[in-house]
Amino acid sequence: MPFLTNETETQNIDIFFEDYGHGQPVILIHGWPLSHRAWEQQIWAIAEAGFRCIAYDRRGFGNSSAPFRSYDYSSLASDLNAIITQLELKDVVLVGFSMGGGEVVRYCTDYGTDNIAKAALISSIIPLVAKKDDNPNGVPKEDLNGIMKALQDDRVGFLEDFHKNFYNYSEDNETVSKAHLHYDWTIASHASPIATIQAAKAWAETDFRPELKNVDVPTLIVHGDADNIVPKETSGDQAAESISNNTYEVIKNGPHGLNITHKDELNETLLKFLKS
Template sequence: MAYITADDGVDVFVRDLGEGDPIVFLHGWPLNHRMFEYQFTDLLEEGFRCIGIDLRGYGESDKPYGDYSYDRFADDVRAVLDELDIHGATLAGFSMGGGTATRYMSRHDEAHVDRLALLAPASPVITEKPDFPDGLAESDVNPLIEGARTDRAKMNAEFAAMLFHTDQSDELLHWIWSLGMEAAGHATIASAETWRDADLRPDMDDITVPTKIYHGTHDEVTPIEITGEVLEDGIENAELIRFENSGHGLVTDETEKINEELADFAG
């Protein structure tokens, strides 16, 4: 475990385990790198190096007031990969982490990354735009932001219940809730506004590495029709892998399948 300082002085927490081919994990909103516990468990045993980053505002990273844009997150990821001197990584971004990964690949010219894995990504566009009428209505997303402003504990519990297609234990749902409560309230709000409003379609043209998109067909948070399918069409070297028994939280709905897919792709 280590803290790496970004260019604006913010300390970003990194968990770095193993010695094999590196897989860098970027978590979703409003969680932290610990959401990938069961990926770390299996992939470390398979001989991979697993690197989990807590984005600023989340987990054990600093939680400043201010910029929670995809540019800022991407720059923090670059600081981590530079400091760790990573080569040939698989960059694996889940949900908001998928948006961060998409922006990173464009903004930083794919530095350090040989393969891109997008897991139920909040990318390239979530909400309706004048030229993208198929997106979610902002009114579908805004209650999450308002909930973070007024009763973040309740919002996190309701969001945790939205994640999965398969039955999960009450204890696991509570654990997911607890990860969300480790985030700062202001970061939760600001970064939700980021993924609500972002349009990453121009970034897709800059992605040239092999890309896999792993997406649950029952995803109600980032529906596969407006994210996964658009990414497969827009990224030159991309393949969409459908998870037929998963909602948004495919890392838990189909843990064995996603771990096998990642090991095959990153190996």
Template sequence: MSYIKVGQDANGQDIRLHYTDQGQGKPVVLIHGWPASYEMWEYQLAELPKHGLRVIAYTRRGFGQSTKTWEGHEYDTLADDLKAVLEELNLQDVTLVGFSMGGGEVARYMSRHGGARVSRVAFVSAVTPFLLQTDDNPDGAPKENFDKMIEGIRKDRFDFLSTFGKQFFGVGVISHPVSQPTLDWMQSICQLASPRATEQDVYAFAATDFRQDLQSLKVPALVIHGTSDDTVPHKVSGKRMTQYVPHAQYVEYDGAPHGLFVTEKDRLNQDLLNFIGVAPANATAGSAAASRAF
């Protein structure tokens, strides 16, 4: 296994992030969602390196095979961890791809660290710009929604993850966009997270306001969101992104759930390749050209 040291905890123990590094070429860094690990990017890690890209995916602290820390589950620290990854691997001209909670890391890194080493960013089903309902964010989700998540995690984390996984992929009575083995695979990944990180990161992605972070973003940006996302609704998140990043390309996946990195894997891979600019010359136009709004 490969690890990157990003610091030490309050007891002087090393904090190490588990990562994978595939292919050669222009670097792409994939940042996973809550409460998974970098393994969720299976279909992107299998495809993107075939197109002349170096694809790095890492697992944030507290999740997967990374160090289980008690502290540091807020976005300033998580953005600093991302900075350590880019510096340790000496990456330049990077494309950052943040899924769900990972979109927050992208936004905070670009603001907090001036976008160093990064040439473009993609937000996929991301929690940006701001999820929590407040007086100046009336379209956000009520605090009670997140309180119920915390309550479910504390009561029976494994049952919560099972129910959450079905919502995540849009599984219902008559809708089965993924198989039961895929649901089992995702649950096994999420179960590796520490209870502390699972809980604390809900507070982080729910209550962190990224609106000011986004206003400092100047590099090319792509926003992708499913219209049937019941986990992070597109009207609260993706659709509002161009208010704060006017130059962003916004792509809606009609009928897609939150976990579109699986349910729409081929389309997502092609749209990312088109955005990065390394798609084969004889490739079809791709879905982004047909559905993109500016």
């Protein structure tokens, strides 16, 4: 199994990754609370289109190390930097889904964009999840506290319902198969409980608005207009206003997990951007 190690001053983090194809490197950064397996419908398409596709597990998720602490975005971005540095990648395209958009932005802040050719934010939490006076459409603090309490009290039970909302799934609207819901639940439930909660705090509390100026490469923003997890008004719309060189694509009836429900539309949009 392919791993590389991010050696920090306080701990060593083993990062699991998959590496397919040849050509310009495209790094896929998964969302919360899944793993690189969430990119199943994109990995093959990117590799077959002539790119080198690298998908990895965030620390605490999938097969990567699960430390007790250090799930802030700068720590997470250091893992991404270890991948780029140790694999000696140049002209990289960073693609972040949901929480993964935070690693894209924080990488640009902490390490610059000399090695980055393009970026893509898919169903991203960028720039801010929480409701504030200057972000009135964000998630109220009491709702975010409710998520943290549910994760503490019955994490696996919370995750079962969460993934239905991820795809706007109901018994009358089976947007994905029941088997896929169970598959996602299995991946998420086997993640580190500590990582699940600490990573949730990172995406719930981090305000990336001051950092968006650091994303100075061509950027694709894709969001569904039916996203019940991260409404586009608080994310895609604001990101498009603040990232100067962007292409903004809104997918009609797209839920948060549009990488599965609208995989063909997303793949076509993403590959067009990669080839441009």
